[in-house]
Amino acid sequence: MAGERTYDVVLYGATGFTGGLTAEYLARRAPAGLRWALAGRDAGRLAATRDRLAAIDPALATLPLVTADATDPDSLRALAGSARVVASTVGPFIRHGEPLVAACARAGTDYLDITGEPEFVDLMYLRHHAEAARTGARLVHSCGFDSIPHDLGVWFTVRQLPADVPISVDGFVRAGGRFSAGTYHSALLAFSRGSHASRAARERRAVEPRPEGRRVRTVPGRLARSGELGMWTVPLPTIDPQVIRRSAVACPEYGPDFRYRHFAAVKRLPTVVAGVAGLGAVTGLMKLAPTRRWLLGRLSSGQGPSAEQRARSWFRIRFVGAGGGRRVRVEVTGGDPGYDETAKMLAESALCLALDDLPPAAGQLTPVSAMGEALLARLDRAGITFRVLDRG
Numbered sequence: 001m002a003g004e005r006t007y008d009v010v011l012y013g014a015t016g017f018t019g020g021l022t023a024e025y026l027a028r029r030a031p032a033g034l035r036w037a038l039a040g041r042d043a044g045r046l047a048a049t050r051d052r053l054a055a056i057d058p059a060l061a062t063l064p065l066v067t068a069d070a071t072d073p074d075s076l077r078a079l080a081g082s083a084r085v086v087a088s089t090v091g092p093f094i095r096h097g098e099p100l101v102a103a104c105a106r107a108g109t110d111y112l113d114i115t116g117e118p119e120f121v122d123l124m125y126l127r128h129h130a131e132a133a134r135t136g137a138r139l140v141h142s143c144g145f146d147s148i149p150h151d152l153g154v155w156f157t158v159r160q161l162p163a164d165v166p167i168s169v170d171g172f173v174r175a176g177g178r179f180s181a182g183t184y185h186s187a188l189l190a191f192s193r194g195s196h197a198s199r200a201a202r203e204r205r206a207v208e209p210r211p212e213g214r215r216v217r218t219v220p221g222r223l224a225r226s227g228e229l230g231m232w233t234v235p236l237p238t239i240d241p242q243v244i245r246r247s248a249v250a251c252p253e254y255g256p257d258f259r260y261r262h263f264a265a266v267k268r269l270p271t272v273v274a275g276v277a278g279l280g281a282v283t284g285l286m287k288l289a290p291t292r293r294w295l296l297g298r299l300s301s302g303q304g305p306s307a308e309q310r311a312r313s314w315f316r317i318r319f320v321g322a323g324g325g326r327r328v329r330v331e332v333t334g335g336d337p338g339y340d341e342t343a344k345m346l347a348e349s350a351l352c353l354a355l356d357d358l359p360p361a362a363g364q365l366t367p368v369s370a371m372g373e374a375l376l377a378r379l380d381r382a383g384i385t386f387r388v389l390d391r392g
Contacts, residue, residue, distance in 0.1 A: 006082040008354040013089035014038035015045040017304040021343035027053040037064035070096045080107040087112040087350040093120040108135035110353045116146030119197035122204040133363035143349040144342030150240040153332040155368045162324035166257035169321040172265040177313030216248040221261040233263040247368035310336040329389040348378040
């Protein structure tokens with residue numbers, strides 16, 4: 001990374017719901033001497049966020065504030081040039097995210113976000129991976145519940161199995177929690193942009209290198225009743241399998257032939273039916289401008305679940321891996337997936353990139369290929385557990 005920077009970490013979007021939680025986490029957990037700052041487009045709201053942090057730690061009353069806006073390229077260039085790492089919570093990323101990615105790629109600045117939008121990630125690879133690889137910037141998307149516990153969880157599972165053998169892993173996700181306006185808007189926009197996402201994925205596949213002498217696959221799986229889990233397993237069409245596949249492509253330790261399947265684990269079949277029907281209805285409604293505006297207006301930016309609601313939220317992901325005649329079950333668990341734990345994951349990822357001794361890498365990376373062991377250790381200390389349930 002070229003040149004001396006003013007800040008180790010800058011949090012962009014600090015006045016939003018998830019951004020505010022990330023700022024509070026850093027206020028409590030950032031090590032002494034960390035040079036960090038809050039960034040956003042509204043100086044008044046940034047100052048109010050800083051005042052809230054000063055109630056946690058009075059020393060933060062003078063925390064630097066950086067005014068920057070996605071519509072002002074000069075402000076983003078200045079932001080990227082001042083920081084070693086920029087962490088962004090400003091979504092929907094397909095609308096607001098690219099200018100900051102571009103600025104960081106040009107400046108050789110490490111970039112993190114919490115997007116779960118496949119189209120955005122694919123477009124950023126097509127447009128900015130090569131520049132980031134040239135300047136030494138690490139562009140790491142999906143550093144929240146999408147997709148850190150899944151990406152690191154599969155990697156942790158693979159490491160429990162013999163090396164240099166074909167490996168298969170199935171992931172089963174259960175979670176309880178509410179979502180904020182940012183997640184709601186991002187999901188609805190993704191439903192309305194299916195053809196755009198498919199085109200971006202095709203363009204990326206046409207140019208992205210494939211592993212030599214190895215096979216890496218993610219396959220959708222089928223709706224089924226799992227006797228082992230005592231639940232229905234439903235193929236889960238999130239960004240997580242794509243992130244996992246790219247980690248497997250980048251890391252030979254996933255073996256000569258790697259296969260992953262991704263499921264939600266649901267207790268009751270009527271819940272499955274209702275969920276599929278609701279998803280289909282929302283997808284159809286988002287294609288019509290009047291109903292799209294109505295749906296997007298149901299939640300306003302900055303809204304989210306209360307502290308009490310988040311305290312009751314949780315996630316549990318079970319991974320079942322097999323290879324070389326061995327079988328292992330792994331579980332990754334944590335608290336509120338969408339907000340408290342996402343803020344924790346983003347903050348720890350930023351600290352990891354800024355402070356830890358990591359293998360050299362650049363360009364668009366996954367959490368595993370960028371941070372791997374160092375991030376796993378950080379999250380374990382922060383209360384997100386990765387544990388082996390049994391081996392066979």
